[in-house]
Amino acid sequence: MTAADPHMAKSWSRALRNTARSGLRVERAALTPLIAIRGACGVAIVLGLTLWLGSPALAVSAAFGAFASGIATFQRSWRPRPELALAAAAGLSVSAFFGYLLAGHTAAFIALLAVWAFAAGMAWAAGPVAGVVSGFTVAVMLVVVTLPATVLEAAQHAGIIALGGLLQATLIVLFPVRRWGARRDALADALAGVADYARRLRHNPTAPFDPQPLMEARSAAAVTPRQARRRPRQLHGYRALAERFRPVLASLADPVVGGVPEKGPERDRVNELLAAAATVLDATARAIRRGERPRIPAGALDTLQVPESGPVLPPGPARKAALRLLALSDDAVEAAQQPIEVTGEQQPHLHRTSVPGLLPVAVRALRREVRWSSPVLRHALRLAAVVAAGYLLGELLPPEHGYWVPLTVVMVLRPDFSQTFERGSARFVGTVGGVAVAGTVLALLRPGPYPSAALAVVCVGLLYLLMRTGYIVISACIGAYVVFLLGIMGEVWTQTVVERILLTLIGGLLALLSYALFPAWETPRLHDRLADWLVANGRYAAAVFDSYARPAAGATRQVREALLDARAARMEWERTTTRAGVEPVRHRGLSHRRATDAQSALITMGRVTMLLEAHLPDHTAPDWCAEQFALTLAPTTARAAEALRAREQPDWEPVREALAEWRANTEPPDGVALRVADLLLDALNDLSEAVTPPR
Known part of the structure; x- marks a missing residue:
């Protein structure tokens, strides 16, 4: 057994415990009953109409479209919910139609699936919402391509899927719940x-x-x-x-x-x-x-x-x-x-990019991620390869519904290991529970198409209600929903239950194995994230001291922009440390204790800089010493950040000399800015002690 094995076993067991706790958690404050009922009504209307006027296969397509579009509206985004539903419906419809066209040609369909999965993986560059919704387009392509038989039927199914999303968007507009x-x-x-x-x-x-x-x-x-x-x-x-x-x-x-x-x-x-x-x-x-x-x-x-x-x-x-x-x-x-009424006049506001204006933003984001070290690119390559391999494996296995293997991969794989591992284990446990319960209901009651549709609507309503809670609960609702939908088409319940459990297990193991073979660990990136945070903090501190030394009209904006950059760098560091904490790899140069000490030092650096913000003068004579300190601070922290990336000790001597000169030329040497500068240098020294390994 190697030295890394105990650490790996400990990390995996800790992740399993965290998964069990978070996966089964139900937060009452996060429940939105009216919004869940509205989304479930959208699924019920589409499902009932298509089942009445069309066929069970058409009803299943409609239900998947309305279901996935509804899930898109629950994603954490500040975009208008109708836009999310329409965007999801358009993507689902297009992916389903292209999948229909090539469903009869295995080689061509696998190639299409790989390309589509790669694009869905790269969509994470535009944000989590784009990544999740794009993943659903791959999932729908896998599920519904087995339903139609001709190109005309394919177009019909694609249109029905789009109709489901359009209905969800319409319900949001007609029945708004708690505006703003x-x-x-x-x-x-x-x-x-x-x-x-x-x-x-x-x-x-x-x-x-x-x-x-x-x-x-x-x-x-x-x-x-x-x-x-x-x-308002x-x-x-x-x-x-x-x-x-x-x-x-x-x-x-x-x-x-x-x-x-x-x-x-x-x-x-x-x-x-x-x-x-x-x-x-x-x-x-x-x-x-x-x-x-x-x-x-x-x-x-x-x-x-x-x-x-x-x-x-x-x-x-x-x-x-x-x-x-x-x-x-x-x-x-x-x-x-x-x-508190709604305003009728235009006021200054933070501008949100329109939907057409998102295209150049997305293109720039994709260009930034086209590099081998990018977790997004590695996720896209991993997703494309594993989805294609999972589909081929599912075709070779005896069970009829082999598409559940790549479907599980799509639902589980994420750009970081922590979410992949937690969602993989949670999905398996939840799917086993949901499929078992739904299969038991079908076995005991033997419902027809309409009762099965009603049970599916109940499941999707529970899913929407519990969307912001544990993933185990969500997976159970999804598993039961799919079983009841397939029950509309007369699927044998015993075959459905056994197949779904077995194929979900295979898909989850395949996803975890792919991450082990082609990882994108966050642990080795800790030094880079710490250096980025140090640079941002240095610019923020320099901006505040410069504003203190030279009050001007644009000083407030300069400080504000630097503060936002420092906050963003801090959040990126905290996300990285959280993900690295559950990875089964060793620290590679920055232990947990040293990372915690370094984080504490940089938080202190930001806090003491904030203290000076409360004492920025409106108008005063320029302070030459404070200006020199500000001019020294930014480049020194930038050089120190490069030293951190190179695993070397930072050098704060220029800052120390500038502070000594400031103190020597100030009478009396006890002003607010000087006190803050002293505290700032103490924080920088603490950072050096934290990142310097013991001899």
């Missing part, structure tokens, strides 16, 4: 996240800030011009207000920059202000989520006033931050009194 609900939730989560940060600062004045809710709210805020004219007034402006609270809260609480001791009446006043600000933010978040006017407790409003008996906080950074917090709270209360 997802965007309300995203904005409310951002405000609640800032409120939670304020409360954590009361107990830990140097607590880190989690930017994920604000990043999600920013994505949700991007709208088309047409949406901007109909956006309540969804305009609060995100920027939450961003302004962030540095002020941190600066007020920090004992070094704010200068407030950790105990005493001054700290008590700071804690009161933090608690009151959290109350205001929570009340605002609750009102936005529900679409009503906020109800802010009077006690919180009284706390957020200047004391009549004189200032509790002494003159200095903390008092300045407290006054800014009072002003921000007044802005929040004033904004809460504004009408």
